[in-house]
Structure formats: C-alpha cells, structure tokens
Amino acid sequence: MTEKTETAYQKYNLEKESAQKVFDRFDLGAIEKISQFEQGMINDVYSINGKYVLKINSAHPNLPKLSNEAAVYEALADSSVPVPKLYGYDENRKLLGYPYILMEQIQGETLKEIWRNLNDEQRMISALETGKILGTIHNSKPEQVRIASADFEPNLKSSIHSRIGEIGTMLRSSNVLDEHVIKKIETYFQESSCFDVEIQPSLLHGNYVFANIIAEGGTIRGIIDWEWVSFGHDEEELAVTLYRGPTGIVGGMDEKLLASFKDGYLSAHQISDTFNERYLSYALLYFLKILPNTPAWTHRPDKQKEYIDATNNLINQIIL
Known part of the structure; x- marks a missing residue:
C-alpha cells in the first residue's frame, strides 16, 4: 500500500505518544515507526512498525463502522475468507479522541x-x-x-x-x-x-x-x-x-x-x-x-x- 501524499485527504494527525498509549493498552511493545497510508478517501490509516495497521474513524465517529469491522475479523478469522488479525478496537474516544481499530498489517500490495x-x-x-x-x-x-x-x-x-x-x-x-x-x-x-x-x-x-x-x-x-x-x-x-x-x-x-x-x-x-x-x-x-x-x-x-x-x-x- 502507498504512503499518503501531501494532497491526500487528512483529518487526524497521529502523534507517536498517542499511538504508544494504544499499543500499551494491548501490550504490543514500543513504537519505532509510524507512516500514513494513502488509502481510501475518508479515514486516516497508519502503518506502525510495518506490522500493524491503526485506522481512526475521524470522518464518521458516531457510526459503528469500526466495531462492525472488528466483528467481521473475529467472525471470519478461521474461515476461507482471508482477513487481518484483530488486536483491538475502541469506540469510547478516550485515547485518541475518535474510535479506532488496530489490526494486523497483511504483507503485500x-x-x-x-x-x-x-x-x-x-x-x-x-x-x-x-x-x-x-x-x-x-x-x-x-x-x-x-x-x-x-x-x-x-x-x-x-x-x-x-x-x-x-x-x-x-x-x-x-x-x-x-x-x-x-x-x-x-x-x-x-x-x-x-x-x-x-x-x-x-x-x-x-x-x-x-x-x-x-x-x-x-x-x-x-x-x-x-x-x-x-x-x-x-x-x-x-x-x-x-x-x-x-x-x-x-x-x-x-x-x-x-x-x-x-x-x-x-x-x-x-x-x-x-x-x-x-x-x-x-x-x-x-x-x-x-x-x-x-x-x-x-x-x-x-x-x-x-x-x-x-x-x-x-x-x-x-x-x-
């Protein structure tokens, strides 16, 4: 996937300190690198350490989009439909100010x-x-x-x-x-x-x-x-x-x-x-x-x- 360019749509600026709080919550260790994907037209999506994807629902925070996405990853985890591994999601906005979901970064393009x-x-x-x-x-x-x-x-x-x-x-x-x-x-x-x-x-x-x-x-x-x-x-x-x-x-x-x-x-x-x-x-x-x-x-x-x-x-x- 491609990193975000200057002309791409962006609503949220993820600071390393804030991202580390998310990692600490799910016991995932230290954050070494954060980059932003040019993915879609609405949400802000980040690659962390090249292994994890953090998606922030800054566009429609009142819609249960990410909890639904999390439910799919849990339900289809052992199916023949390949989906990312889910590490966690949060709708309460305490850490980042918006709902977010944290998942595996699947290798490839x-x-x-x-x-x-x-x-x-x-x-x-x-x-x-x-x-x-x-x-x-x-x-x-x-x-x-x-x-x-x-x-x-x-x-x-x-x-x-x-x-x-x-x-x-x-x-x-x-x-x-x-x-x-x-x-x-x-x-x-x-x-x-x-x-x-x-x-x-x-x-x-x-x-x-x-x-x-x-x-x-x-x-x-x-x-x-x-x-x-x-x-x-x-x-x-x-x-x-x-x-x-x-x-x-x-x-x-x-x-x-x-x-x-x-x-x-x-x-x-x-x-x-x-x-x-x-x-x-x-x-x-x-x-x-x-x-x-x-x-x-x-x-x-x-x-x-x-x-x-x-x-x-x-x-x-x-x-x-």
Whole structure:
C-alpha cells in the first residue's frame, strides 16, 4: 500500500505518544515507526512498525463502522475468507479522541497497485479467485457475523420503495440532479416489477474493489476495509461490483475478466435466474446514493467525474 501524499485527504494527525498509549493498552511493545497510508478517501490509516495497521474513524465517529469491522475479523478469522488479525478496537474516544481499530498489517500490495503488472493469465486467475471470495462472503448469515445493522427487509419491493424515498430527499437537498429527472427516477423504482421478489440476507462487504484486496506473489492474502459491512441482498453487491469492475474503475475490466470473476462467484454462491433484470437498476441505486456526496470531493476531482459520469450514463440507459 502507498504512503499518503501531501494532497491526500487528512483529518487526524497521529502523534507517536498517542499511538504508544494504544499499543500499551494491548501490550504490543514500543513504537519505532509510524507512516500514513494513502488509502481510501475518508479515514486516516497508519502503518506502525510495518506490522500493524491503526485506522481512526475521524470522518464518521458516531457510526459503528469500526466495531462492525472488528466483528467481521473475529467472525471470519478461521474461515476461507482471508482477513487481518484483530488486536483491538475502541469506540469510547478516550485515547485518541475518535474510535479506532488496530489490526494486523497483511504483507503485500493491493491488487489495484499490482494489476497493471500482471499478465493475462494472472489477471484471469485473480479475477476468478476474487469472485469466489465474494461468493463465500455472501454465504455468511446474520447468526454467524454479529454486526450493528439496519433491520433487514425480506420484501425487495418494500425495501426499494423505502430507499428510493431517502435517496430522493438527498438528491433534492444536494441539487445534483434536476427535479424532473429525480421524479422519473422515483417513478421507475416505485413501479418496476423486477423488484417483486422475496430475498434472504447475505453478508455484504460494502466496497469490494481491488484497492481493498491485498495480494502477494499472485496469491490473495487479505480482504480489508470492512467498515461499511452490512446484511443485504447478495445480488446488489454483485451487480455493483460487476458494473464498477472490481478494479473500482467503471470499464476497467474487459468482458472476459468480468466473466471469470462471475464464474468464481457462482462456484461459491448461487443467485437468482432473474439477476440480469435487476443488474443495471442495482448499479444505479449505488451511484444515486453516493451522488449527493460528490460536491464535497474537491480533493478528488477524478472521483467526482467518475461517479457523475457513471450516474448519468445509467440514468440515460434506464430512466430517460
């Protein structure tokens, strides 16, 4: 993973003395070196002694993101899904002023960083393996992973109606789309028959992209960054992952690689025969939920453009 540059987003400045208090709490010895990762766009994430990762929830301190992430690492520690070892987490803010989580630093680089250096065969294998891991994640049920999560609605249409109402409110308050477009979006999701199904809850990673997958020597070593984990519809996360591409860049993978990813997924977890009817709709829901936040991404104009363009493309395909 890459150390943070001067232009990257930062809200917290970790002092060695403060970090040592965290280490003392978990009996991890003396701190010799601290460096900050250029990881994600929101949280401050630090490498300590090259062996540990300290993530500080300075962006959303009132959300139980890190306790959920900790619960995942505990629940999946002995599973076939590779995750970091958890050393501890704290929501009370006494030591650092914010919630934090301390975990193992998995050796290797993100799949995003090494992707361009892989040959065609290595890419196909990586796509297959990451697809299989996502399918395995989706096999996990609420009784296996105890996280703080919104109540699950088994009736998909009811869930969609509730969510599109909330999304409409956010879109209007942010002024990112014209009113007539918002109304057409609401009408589509309220009236489409493709959501007339009953669903079962599956564990969802929340941001399953190559930037959150650590690899070494062509082997997947760990799936990280579970702070947005939840229980929901397996099809939704699969749809978003396929549409964005596991690279995290829309159009970043060709059809053969996406097919390999889906093959890997289906080898571990089955989905409905009507998945394709909801594929683009789920992708649009994802981007509509994120779109109101994009005006604040002045530190990442590339991401602003990517999300705005992807949203408009989906609206043109489905709605207009």
